[in-house]
Amino acid sequence: MGKEFLTIYWREMIRFVRFKAQLFVALIQPALWLLLFGVAMASNFAGDAVVFPTIPGIVDVDYLTFMAAGVMAMTALFTCLFGGMGLLFDKNWGIMKEMLASPMRPHHIQIGVGLGGVTKSLIQVGLIMCFGLALGVGFFPGFSVAEVLIAVLGIFAFVTVFSAGFIFLSSGIAMRLEGMESVQAVMTFLTMPLMFTSNALYSTSAFPQWLQVISSVNPLTYFVDGIRYFALGGDFTALGSHYEYTGGDIVASFAYLMVFAGLTFAFAWRSFRNARIT
Amino acid sequence: MAGKIIEVENLSHSFGDFKAVDNITFSVEEGEIFSFLGPNGAGKSTTINVLTTQLACQSGSAKVCGLDVCKDSHQVKKCIGIVFQDEVLDRDLTVRETLEFHGRIYSMPREQRLARQKELIALVELEEKVDERTKNLSGGMKRRLEIARGLMTRPRVLFLDEPTIGLDPQTRLRIWDYIKGINEEGTTIFLTTHYMDEADRLSDRVEIIDHGRIIVSGTSESLKNTLGEDMMYLETADDARAAAAAKRIPEVSQVKQMSGGLELILSSDGAKVMPKVLRSIEQDGIGIVSVKMKKPSLDDVFVHYTGRELRDGQTEDGNKHNSMKHRPRGH
Numbered sequence: 001m002g003k004e005f006l007t008i009y010w011r012e013m014i015r016f017v018r019f020k021a022q023l024f025v026a027l028i029q030p031a032l033w034l035l036l037f038g039v040a041m042a043s044n045f046a047g048d049a050v051v052f053p054t055i056p057g058i059v060d061v062d063y064l065t066f067m068a069a070g071v072m073a074m075t076a077l078f079t080c081l082f083g084g085m086g087l088l089f090d091k092n093w094g095i096m097k098e099m100l101a102s103p104m105r106p107h108h109i110q111i112g113v114g115l116g117g118v119t120k121s122l123i124q125v126g127l128i129m130c131f132g133l134a135l136g137v138g139f140f141p142g143f144s145v146a147e148v149l150i151a152v153l154g155i156f157a158f159v160t161v162f163s164a165g166f167i168f169l170s171s172g173i174a175m176r177l178e179g180m181e182s183v184q185a186v187m188t189f190l191t192m193p194l195m196f197t198s199n200a201l202y203s204t205s206a207f208p209q210w211l212q213v214i215s216s217v218n219p220l221t222y223f224v225d226g227i228r229y230f231a232l233g234g235d236f237t238a239l240g241s242h243y244e245y246t247g248g249d250i251v252a253s254f255a256y257l258m259v260f261a262g263l264t265f266a267f268a269w270r271s272f273r274n275a276r277i278t
Numbered sequence: 279m280a281g282k283i284i285e286v287e288n289l290s291h292s293f294g295d296f297k298a299v300d301n302i303t304f305s306v307e308e309g310e311i312f313s314f315l316g317p318n319g320a321g322k323s324t325t326i327n328v329l330t331t332q333l334a335c336q337s338g339s340a341k342v343c344g345l346d347v348c349k350d351s352h353q354v355k356k357c358i359g360i361v362f363q364d365e366v367l368d369r370d371l372t373v374r375e376t377l378e379f380h381g382r383i384y385s386m387p388r389e390q391r392l393a394r395q396k397e398l399i400a401l402v403e404l405e406e407k408v409d410e411r412t413k414n415l416s417g418g419m420k421r422r423l424e425i426a427r428g429l430m431t432r433p434r435v436l437f438l439d440e441p442t443i444g445l446d447p448q449t450r451l452r453i454w455d456y457i458k459g460i461n462e463e464g465t466t467i468f469l470t471t472h473y474m475d476e477a478d479r480l481s482d483r484v485e486i487i488d489h490g491r492i493i494v495s496g497t498s499e500s501l502k503n504t505l506g507e508d509m510m511y512l513e514t515a516d517d518a519r520a521a522a523a524a525k526r527i528p529e530v531s532q533v534k535q536m537s538g539g540l541e542l543i544l545s546s547d548g549a550k551v552m553p554k555v556l557r558s559i560e561q562d563g564i565g566i567v568s569v570k571m572k573k574p575s576l577d578d579v580f581v582h583y584t585g586r587e588l589r590d591g592q593t594e595d596g597n598k599h600n601s602m603k604h605r606p607r608g609h
Contacts, residue, residue, distance in 0.1 A: 101355065
């Protein structure tokens with residue numbers, strides 16, 4: 001394999017920094033979730049109306065902190081699901097023809113776009129995390145500097161594998177579909193259920209059985225678990241639920257996301273292999 | 279000449295039931311400017327797409343640079359440059375980045391990339407626009423950039439699919455100059471066009487294609503010569519009888535009855551033959567509505583061999599054409 005994928009990556013990143021307005025919007029949306037939804041819900045729970053039981057000696061996490069992990073995960077999800085759309089623009093109004101007519105193997109496009117999606121996710125999740133911390137999100141309770149560093153690396157590892165899974169999924173879809181409208185429809189159709197059947201914004205422990213089943217195959221759930229484990233530790237309560245993660249749970253979550261990324265990689269590979277436009 | 283750089287034998291290509299290219303055979307010599315001339319939908323783009331490996335082969339064989347486009351598509355891609363019919367540019371990259379990107383995906387070494395960029399930007403006179411994003415360029419500048427990009431890898435053949443479509447007359451003239459210049463440096467040019475004047479001005483050799491078949495081929499001169507010294511177009515009250523009357527004149531070498539009147543091919547100076555023809559028709563008592571005489575052009579060649587004017591305004595080759603995809607090229 002040559003290095004042409006780095007050229008695709010180079011172009012992805014040029015476009016990322018060149019579209020300042022788009023970058024701004026991509027960041028403002030999760031920031032608004034945190035600022036409006038997070039703060040509003042948190043203040044709802046903060047009053048006397050709802051009193052969640054806590055367990056003495058175990059960290060209790062406020063709502064804003066709880067959902068911050070979810071918002072970080074959703075940021076990566078949106079970035080990557082819509083990341084594949086760029087390919088559709090290239091097909092209809094851009095340089096896909098040039099790329100496919102070149103001797104470069106089409107998989108370089110897949111890898112380059114994939115790397116681009118992961119990089120964008122890491123940058124955006126990092127920024128949202130900093131924004132959250134400034135808002136008062138109680139991440140890393142009582143962590144030493146070394147522990148915080150390890151936690152951040154752990155979170156980034158999860159962001160990387162999760163983002164890879166979704167950027168390959170959206171690239172594969174974009175390469176197979178024709179019009180802009182259909183891809184937009186597919187993406188919108190995917191985001192809602194992914195978001196609301198996950199543990200991003202609330203606990204899934206009170207879900208009815210069927211919803212729990214869906215939640216337990218949703219990659220977003222495993223991603224959020226990973227972030228919470230690294231940001232809050234393996235034992236905390238939030239909204240009256242007791243969360244306990246062992247190291248083994250987290251390795252299993254990571255493995256699940258790896259398998260997901262592997263499958264979407266294979267799906268994208270097949271989509272790119274037969275790519276042709278005339 | 280250095281031999282054949284493109285060899286096509288019995289090539290056919292269909293989209294569903296529609297035969298876009300129907301059993302064509304032709305070849306292109308290295309170093310020449312070769313034009314594929316025909317109306318929209320004649321099969322020009324389909325042929326170019328097969329030759330540039332963008333469409334899978336269906337039947338027949340095609341070789342470019344001595345390589346089979348079906349089996350050796352990867353090697354063929356390295357030997358050719360392409361300027362697409364539609365605009366294929368990243369609107370948010372600069373002129374320099376556009377060329378840099380192209381050089382990189384063709385795995386050109388850095389030194390060579392930079393040298394070629396400089397050289398080509400000078401060739402197409404875009405020095406002042408190197409750091410401009412392509413969306414801010416005029417239609418002609420975009421075309422020049424695309425031509426420069428097609429030349430980045432020093433291809434042996436440059437495919438130009440309708441290179442001046444939608445451009446204004448002055449810009450077309452400049453593009454033609456660039457194409458001629460590039461050809462003089464040794465690059466073979468394969469051009470498709472539906473502009474007769476373009477094929478006439480540029481090409482060493484022309485093949486006229488219609489409904490997926492090659493109708494006639496040769497140099498533009500020889501094609502025009504087949505239509506004799508001069509041509510006459512006549513509209514009369516009774517074309518069939520007028521044709522018989524015209525045939526009596528020995529200098530009228532061919533008479534063809536067409537939907538809009540008669541086409542006469544004259545073997546000697548029309549100024550002297552025309553009065554004889556008109557007299558002969560009037561002697562038979564047939565009213566003459568209009569008469570026109572001209573030197574044969576490629577237009578006439580096309581009309582002569584197909585019996586009709588160039589069709590226009592139809593979609594190309596029956597390909598699915600998304601209306602959104604079509605970006606007009608303004609100046």
